Amino acid sequence: MSQNEQNIHAVVDQIVAECGSSTEAVILILQAIQEEFNYLPDEAMERVCAITEITPSRITGISTFFGQFRHRPAGKHRIRICTGTACHVKGAMQVVDAFRRELKLTGLEDTDSQGLFTVEKVACLGCCTIAPVIRIDSVTYGQVVPERAGEILRNFLVHRASIKEETSPVVSTGSNGQGEIRIGLGSCCIASGSSEVKSELEKTLVDAHIQVDVKQVGCVGICHQVPVLEIVKPGEPAAYYAKIRPDEVKEVVLSHFRPEGFFNRFKTDVIGLFEQILKDGSSGSVRRYQVEERDTPVTEFLGPQINIATENRGVVRPTDLEEYKRSGGFEALSRCLSGMTPQQVIDEIAESELRGRGGAGFPTGKKWQLVKEQAATQKYVICNGDEGDPGAFMDRMILESYPFRVIEGMIIAGYATGASEGIFYIRAEYPLAVSRVQEAIYKCNEAGLLGVDVLGSGFSFQIRIFKGAGAFVCGEETALIASMEGFRGMPRIRPPYPALNGFRGKPTLVNNTETFAVISWIIRHGAEAFARIGINGSRGTKVFALAGKVNRGGLIEVPMGMTIRRIVEEIGGGIAGGKQFKAVQIGGPSGGCIPASLADLTVDFEALTEVGSMMGSGGMVVLDEHDCMVDIAYYFLSFTQNQSCGRCTFCRIGTRRMLELLEKIRSGKGVPDDLKMLEHLAGSVKQGSMCGLGKTAPNPVISTLVYFREEYEAHLDGRCPAGKCTPLIRYSITDQCIGCTKCAQRCPSEAIVYQPFEKHEINQELCIKCDICRQVCPEGAILIT
């Protein structure tokens, strides 16, 4: 045995000792191996088979099923390019191409020749509001333009040493009378530079000897304005500072808080004065919004919202148990345990008419009742946080920001259904959510809220985390359970439903993260209070990830039954850049495109289904006149087609054939019969597929064919009206060209023929339609036709 093999064996032996050797441990073991080697060497997997129950067939099946696993060594750094919906409509594919060009990758290569960078496309990083987004290792870059690819790589290599881990805790300087400064540290905020703001803030406070509580709160929801600082002083209205830059922090802080001690104050003032002068006087770039002021974007954004799942948004520290308790946390649990029978709890949930927030909207009370009625001694509660929808990040935000609330919901569910074990199923791509939930579970165990005899009630409940390895189909409950049991994430036919026969063959309650997050509110305020919100059939609130071409994107929680128009225009602030509102895509790959003409439609389970969309998990991507509906249909279908587990014929082959037809249409080679065939096939796939993924995969195609058929027909004539489908468009230079040569210098394919100070021209043969010339042209002289 070679030295290398011996090393691998030693590492694997250690991992197996920690993870266990049952077949259920297979994903955990593979995740640990990949963590160690950055891919899965065959030798390591063979070793696993030699010393565990796991067979070669199983380990091969699992390791090639999930997107997280690599079978080839990766570069030193991983560039994950988000191709989620919001990123897609903002040009993610051009970003992918730009990085691949920059690293000179061809064909199937994903790693550069020096082994420094590996480029990967990921479904969604959940930072939709700052799209397009990429993440290099743990550093996230937002609003990436293709033209800056090289610059970003250089910036990363220069600064990586100084970049701290994003999960590093924020230092609290301790509570005192001066008030507190809240800083959002959700994934989006961090991506927009809130870590830098935070370090600058800490530095300022230390330098100026200001004693004030700095509080790291979860997602504030105002994702379009991140990073956000909120300054709260007793007796004063809270002040928001949006899109704050590190160099602005000092000024903001000093305008609210006085340094302690005369000398310090003097010193700060003097230095501050000089800095102000050097910084060109004004600080006009700081946009400050105060909540008390009417008609400010922030109040418009927050005003129509009702926070239930996101209660105390932007106020509480995610993993501060005491604070959670002070704001009513675990009251619901103790009320259930001390004064309510399990049946009373279920009745309360049933009366609230709460329906599952995962997409299909099954009545929650009914599901709980089913699990409760099972006679088994062992039952499970699973929190489905396998959010794989490109364009949705509600689960991530809720888990990152309100881990205790979800835990409380799960314990209550456990009590009501008679389960003794809860499992969080969280995507491994959400490291921050995993670590916060981990910390919260630990604290709950310490505080007697979890474990044996919860709060002295005699009821026992454990919770653990299972990290999903990246397969959209695992959002389907039977596939999710299969993957937890160490199988490929393939759905099976229902019945039997997991409520009867679920994890390890036991009755299992699977609810979405958001569903669990509203449970404690319902218990505290009563079913009636919840049922008063929303409309008939769809009660309460729903969290949406509002993104795309709106002015104000973010995480919103609105009462069910609000119209699309109010959400887009009032909360979202209308379409960005004065463009025309064209459609809104709701429900991600399972949903459909609703045209602007139906904007007065209410957002509720039935109304959405009626127009060919669905609630889905809550992605809401707004599209404008520059979005091509054929391209959108192609985008979603290529996602579902790629994520199909491959089990049943209609989904595995049918979606592929549909995609081929769309590709044909998109490249201008379609004929009228292709539209008919596409429609026909969409119906067959919907009807014949076994699980929800296949049954809903045609929705984006069907809905665009219904509402935007003329756009498909235009493609048959060789036109893309929105100017998106690259095979059908051409770039040219207008007379506005001043001959500055900027485009020619940046053109990656040397397609621009130029003479300084003369009008340039684009060689159509060489043009790769990367859009860079249009982005760099200072005169707007690049025309797409």
Add this chain to the structure above:
Amino acid sequence: MQITIDHITIDVQAGQTVLQAAGSAGIPIPSMCYLPGYSNHPSCMVCLVKDLNTGHLFPSCAMPVSDGMNLSASSGDVLDARREALELLLSDHVGDCEAPCRLSCPAFMDIPRMNRLIALKRMEEALRIVREDIALPLVLGYICPAPCENACRRKKIDEPVSICLLKRVTARDAIVRSTGLEKPEKFTGKRLAVIGTGPAGLAAAFYTLRRGHACVLYDQHEHPGGALRYAIPDDLLPKPMLVADIDSIYALGGEFRLQCRVTGELWEREILPGFDAVILATGFREEYPVEEFGLPALEKGLVIGKKSYTSGKTGVFGCGSIISEQLLAVRSVAQGKMAAMEADAYLTGKTNIRRKPFFDSVIGPLMTEEHKEYVKEATKEPRTDPSQGYLAGFSPDEAVREASRCLHCDCRKPVTCKLRIYADEYGVNRKKFAPAIRKQLTRNLQHELVVYEPEKCIRCGLCVEITRKEPELLGLAFVGRGFDVRIAVPFSKTLQEGLEKAAAACVEGCPTGALAYRSEK
């Protein structure tokens, strides 16, 4: 517990699936991915049935019965959905059911099978295969223009297999010729007249005789053979060869009335009253006006039912140039067999005779990269020239050498492949969902017994489960996900290593030709 399928109420037991329940009541539901005792299903979705209460379709192989279910297993939408499942599977299926040579043979002779038997030196079996479709192997071994060789895939690689000479070689040995005759086990007592002893008439007689009917052949000439004897020169077809083929008909009990022209008068007096059926194979219409028998005819020839070879008069059949001018002897031979089969059905009262060809999956031209996959099993030798000249044909060694050049283009499970059986049953349009660019085919020949052709796989995973149950040390695994999922041996090991014990079970379990035995049993 009771459920209703197609208005038939069935008593069922909890835990049964709908497919099992239907099976117990004799309601046929097609199924490919389901195998009793295994649980990977459902995947193929050809067992769809409809829940009449909800209007939803579901795979019956995996759905447990529940009391009061009301299902349809035969409504139009159910059949359409099953057909589409098959059509989708076929759109992702790269494989020929039958080899191009066989498809281009007017007699549909199983050429590749003949080649393989010759290569194994099993000449008698090879001749049996030839005689399934060709009654005159020696004759056609000389004069057939061999359209099969034009279609032979090997033609694109170097030169086609010398099929025609191989066919001749199977029948050259007189002992083999007579022992391989497959005489009927019993006689039906029915009498049949064949008018004309050219290629069509001889073939018609050959097959009716083998079916146990008595057969009398009429010919106006001194010797039998018709155009084979009187129109083809000796240097193309040596007379002893023709005689040898005709001798087989004598050996089967054929009775010849030579120098006897059947006139209208003889027809009325002797033929019609004396025989239970007649096959007209008189040759060109100009030489034999059939009107004198009172049969309808057009300018080109005797009017017969398309594919039924039945003339206007019950029990009278026609084949060969009398129905339209035939330029290929092999086509006349083929028609002779068809007419004989029709006459046999008529004589024995069979009504469900199958006339349309069986479903065929067809690849079309190979990609250049695929040539290497095909030559894996064949010898690399160039086409063999018979050392003693064309008239002498192949020596036994030369025949083996030449037959070993065959690429085995045909499927190894042409009869048992469920995809083919159901595609045929459901009348699928194999091109309905065909992609613009098909997958490239591969042949895995790493195993001594088994060939694995991944592009014929429907991803049902039965083999994965079979190897798990065996248990195999390595076995087979699903690799990848979605459309690109495939079955492979873990850790890039060989098929030989993956299937140490379960090879036979996998071949038996595989519903298509993806996993099959390499060679003739």
